[in-house]
Amino acid sequence: MSSFLKQLNSVRDIRTMTYSQLQELAGEIRREIISVVSRNGGHLAPNLGVVELTLAIHKVFNSPVDRIVWDVGHQSYVHKMITGRRDDFRTLRQFGGISGFPKPAESAHDAFGAGHSSTSISAALGLAAARDLKGESNAVVAVIGDGAMTGGMAFEALNHAGHLKKNMVVILNDNEMSIDHNVGAMSGYLARLRTDPMYTRGKEDLEQLLRKIPIGSALLRLGERLKDSLKYLVVPGMLFEELGFIYLGPVDGHDIKAMTTILQQAKSKKGPVLVHVLTKKGKGYRPAEKNPDKFHGVGAFYVATGEVLEKSDTPTYTEIFGATLMKLAHQDEKILAITAAMPSGTGLTKFSRAFPGRFFDVGIAEQHAVTLAAGLAAGGYHPVVAIYSTFLQRAYDQVLHDVCLQNLPVTFAIDRAGIVGNDGASHQGIFDLSFLRPIPNMVIMAPKDENELQHMLATAVYHQGPLALRYPRGSGTGCLMDKEQKILPIGKAEVIREGTDATLLAIGSMVHVAEEAAKILAARGVKAAVINARFVKPLDEKCILYYAEMSGKLFTLEENVLQGGFGSAVLELLSARGRGGLLTHQFGIPDTFVEHGSPELLLARYGLTVEQVVRVVGEKLAKKNYSGKLRLAPN
Ligand SMILES: Cc1ncc(C[n+]2csc(CCOP(=O)(O)OP(=O)(O)O)c2C)c(N)n1
Numbered sequence: 001m002s003s004f005l006k007q008l009n010s011v012r013d014i015r016t017m018t019y020s021q022l023q024e025l026a027g028e029i030r031r032e033i034i035s036v037v038s039r040n041g042g043h044l045a046p047n048l049g050v051v052e053l054t055l056a057i058h059k060v061f062n063s064p065v066d067r068i069v070w071d072v073g074h075q076s077y078v079h080k081m082i083t084g085r086r087d088d089f090r091t092l093r094q095f096g097g098i099s100g101f102p103k104p105a106e107s108a109h110d111a112f113g114a115g116h117s118s119t120s121i122s123a124a125l126g127l128a129a130a131r132d133l134k135g136e137s138n139a140v141v142a143v144i145g146d147g148a149m150t151g152g153m154a155f156e157a158l159n160h161a162g163h164l165k166k167n168m169v170v171i172l173n174d175n176e177m178s179i180d181h182n183v184g185a186m187s188g189y190l191a192r193l194r195t196d197p198m199y200t201r202g203k204e205d206l207e208q209l210l211r212k213i214p215i216g217s218a219l220l221r222l223g224e225r226l227k228d229s230l231k232y233l234v235v236p237g238m239l240f241e242e243l244g245f246i247y248l249g250p251v252d253g254h255d256i257k258a259m260t261t262i263l264q265q266a267k268s269k270k271g272p273v274l275v276h277v278l279t280k281k282g283k284g285y286r287p288a289e290k291n292p293d294k295f296h297g298v299g300a301f302y303v304a305t306g307e308v309l310e311k312s313d314t315p316t317y318t319e320i321f322g323a324t325l326m327k328l329a330h331q332d333e334k335i336l337a338i339t340a341a342m343p344s345g346t347g348l349t350k351f352s353r354a355f356p357g358r359f360f361d362v363g364i365a366e367q368h369a370v371t372l373a374a375g376l377a378a379g380g381y382h383p384v385v386a387i388y389s390t391f392l393q394r395a396y397d398q399v400l401h402d403v404c405l406q407n408l409p410v411t412f413a414i415d416r417a418g419i420v421g422n423d424g425a426s427h428q429g430i431f432d433l434s435f436l437r438p439i440p441n442m443v444i445m446a447p448k449d450e451n452e453l454q455h456m457l458a459t460a461v462y463h464q465g466p467l468a469l470r471y472p473r474g475s476g477t478g479c480l481m482d483k484e485q486k487i488l489p490i491g492k493a494e495v496i497r498e499g500t501d502a503t504l505l506a507i508g509s510m511v512h513v514a515e516e517a518a519k520i521l522a523a524r525g526v527k528a529a530v531i532n533a534r535f536v537k538p539l540d541e542k543c544i545l546y547y548a549e550m551s552g553k554l555f556t557l558e559e560n561v562l563q564g565g566f567g568s569a570v571l572e573l574l575s576a577r578g579r580g581g582l583l584t585h586q587f588g589i590p591d592t593f594v595e596h597g598s599p600e601l602l603l604a605r606y607g608l609t610v611e612q613v614v615r616v617v618g619e620k621l622a623k624k625n626y627s628g629k630l631r632l633a634p635n
């Protein structure tokens, strides 16, 4: 580690450093971030873009007394390094190491936890209101990106903050990028603020100019209105000003001195202030500057070339989803695709190019995405909302009230379902089965492999109601792919292996685990049936009851929390049919937030590996005095 960074004992040191020292420190921080992220993976480009901004913030504001709230929090690495986590930084995103997102439990400098987008202004306003209630005087700062600013919550919070008039500073980090290119009218407005000289003239100059416009008494009202109109034309940041914010900027986000000056100004103002900062995503690392989307979040890579280290030849579930949707869309023009700011993450980039008129990127606006889909469905189309499991949480009422209550044909292609790994607690997709299952009209399915995914997607887009299809992050199983997609019967499970000693009833990614476990059990003389449930809702009741009763021992396996999930659904079924006395065991995630770490490690931690399933099944079957076995004929 080089010198300034090494000597940094406390964040207070930032305040005494000269601008040229800070500039050198910025270079050292960049090198350290590139080095650690090249090994551990992480959000490289967002962090390289905010090095100088973060130093300027900590030069002006006195954290942790002053409260700094990072939106999404994927750009908080510099903040972490200079607020006491420099030496732990090499453990970034590793199990037991520091998180890739702000975590109050990790440091008092992390004023508010995050991971999901567009929460910072609400949280900062809450902190500001709490401060005032307590009669304290610290500053509160929200740092929000131009992508996060497209989220509805950000607008709700601006609206409320402009009304409450609390002292707070919102720093808008505008790099013209979300993960992919930023979209929407707000993005267009920011572009005009950046580039149109009329917008960027000194605000004081303009107000002086306006004051000089003579207004005779007869023309007073007209004159005032004319002034207002002129103000709209020429005052920078008028939109924010109208919402009750003082707008400052735009300022070069790589010029520490310029930012320090403007942040000091912002700090001294009364009421809410918005500082518009212009940064370059990926700044200082050529591959990331060239491809900020690829280096937004990246796995381990070669620093010299930017080439990603671990490349799998097996296509990902995401890729299979994207390719299949393209095929289906060629056959049926009613099929549309929607993403909330994740076209590449959800595999829709090719679709967006092939069918630009049938593709909607709504920005980071999951609620709007779902209700937009409901509207399109009501208008006669079949929209596919491609969304990460964790982000669908944002749109719960829209799924319930706008889609399911009206029984509209919308497919939810739920990517990143299950454990996602190093992004950690905010991003694990382990709740969707539980939160979707209680909603009437919803069909829920999960494929055992990528071949089944293509059939399920075909099934989904021809289903005349809401349907959720969940699949995991990363590579598929490498199975053979059928040439044509088949329509699967709704609510029908697949019997993969017969066996009378126990039944392993699995869903999605856990089917493969059940199959492997059954092979090992067979070698030990235990004959376990393996059922691929395919559907969480509706369950294949006949099949489940038959196999459960035949073996008398039913094991469910799912990559979801146990509370309210697949296993719960099966237990409800057994109880409703008076079969509550069978031996049952549920494999799944316990009632906890799953921290960051590699998926393999986390699955093992929660007992979801082949070996652990074999062990637990063996132990349960070895239990003496168990007499739950009943034999019924299938009907
Ligand atoms: C609710 C929600 N939806 C989607 C995401 C995924 N996501 C993370 S960062 C990001 C882009 C954020 O863009 P911006 O705020 O401009 O930050 P930048 O990366 O450009 O610094 C997106 C879409 C998320 N974290 N939360």
Ligand SMILES: CC(=O)[C@@H](O)[C@H](O)COP(=O)(O)O
Pocket (backbone or CB within 6 Å): 072, 074, 115, 179, 296, 297, 345, 416, 420, 423, 473
């Ligand atoms: C910060 C954020 O929410 C995204 O960048 C997320 O980390 C992407 O995850 P994937 O790597 O699974 O696409």
Ligand SMILES: [Mg+2]
Pocket (backbone or CB within 6 Å): 145, 146, 147, 148, 173, 174, 175, 176, 177, 178
């Ligand atoms: Mg951005």
